[in-house]
Amino acid sequence: MITDSHAHLYWKDFDGDRAEVLARARAAGVAHMVVVGTDLTSSRAAFDLCAGEPGLFPTAGIHPHDARAATSAERAEIEALCRRPECVGVGETGLDWFKNLSPRAEQLESFLWQLDLAQRLDKPVVIHCRDAHADTVRCLAQFPRVRGVMHCYTMGPAELAPYLEAGLCISFSGVVTYKKNEANRAAAAEVPLDRLLVETDCPYLAPEGRRGKRNEPAFVVAVLEELARTRGASAPELARATSANAARLFALGEGA
Numbered sequence: 677m678i679t680d681s682h683a684h685l686y687w688k689d690f691d692g693d694r695a696e697v698l699a700r701a702r703a704a705g706v707a708h709m710v711v712v713g714t715d716l717t718s719s720r721a722a723f724d725l726c727a728g729e730p731g732l733f734p735t736a737g738i739h740p741h742d743a744r745a746a747t748s749a750e751r752a753e754i755e756a757l758c759r760r761p762e763c764v765g766v767g768e769t770g771l772d773w774f775k776n777l778s779p780r781a782e783q784l785e786s787f788l789w790q791l792d793l794a795q796r797l798d799k800p801v802v803i804h805c806r807d808a809h810a811d812t813v814r815c816l817a818q819f820p821r822v823r824g825v826m827h828c829y830t831m832g833p834a835e836l837a838p839y840l841e842a843g844l845c846i847s848f849s850g851v852v853t854y855k856k857n858e859a860n861r862a863a864a865a866e867v868p869l870d871r872l873l874v875e876t877d878c879p880y881l882a883p884e885g886r887r888g889k890r891n892e893p894a895f896v897v898a899v900l901e902e903l904a905r906t907r908g909a910s911a912p913e914l915a916r917a918t919s920a921n922a923a924r925l926f927a928l929g930e931g932a
């Protein structure tokens with residue numbers, strides 16, 4: 677059994693063939709998918725999608741790109757979604773100093789709010805970090821009891837230590853398959869097996885050979901195969917371990 681720990685399956689990219697995408701995922705062994713919200717509208721869409729699909733689990737949160745647009749009323753709605761028993765995590769939140777689609781102060785404030793929410797609810801937080809390593813670590817240090825995942829970890833081995841020391845899981849995406857990404861593969865070789873997750877971040881970040889095309893959960897197999905090569909392990913062994921880790925972190929039951 678394989679778990680795609682981060683998928684945006686509600687987006688319009690999948691409107692034309694969502695049933696086929698899910699069928700291909702299940703045929704490839706991807707039985708569990710965490711469907712991650714990025715603002716109030718998409719978080720609601722994640723809950724709606726997961727309610728009718730076995731093995732799909734929603735989160736609710738505000739992406740750093742969307743931090744600027746979120747009102748306090750929307751935050752209250754996000755918190756209400758996060759409190760629902762079927763919600764497996766808080767986020768996607770974090771910091772993006774690369775695109776800077778929201779002002780930094782608003783990203784920081786939104787990230788700290790969601791870290792606090794995750795710690796209060798004792799639910800894992802899903803963290804996006806792009807070109808913001810030092811500030812992400814500083815924010816995390818304020819919430820010592822927070823659990824969660826560094827989603828789509830794209831950095832190298834040098835940046836791993838503070839996240840592992842904070843008890844976080846580290847999730848690798850199609851980025852680990854990219855030809856020039858030796859540093860990311862070196863990080864993937866160092867993460868302890870009980871902290872490792874895999875994801876697609878679909879529809880983005882299709883693996884090498886499909887770059888620039890739409891990604892989908894079935895393609896998480898390519899991430900597992902790359903990790904197997906990198907770690908000198910077998911893909912089925914890594915599928916089992918990463919699924920067990922995801923089930924533990926997100927408290928995944930059988931879903932809808």
Ligand SMILES: [Zn+2]
Pocket residue numbers: 682684712768877
């Ligand atoms: Zn995402």
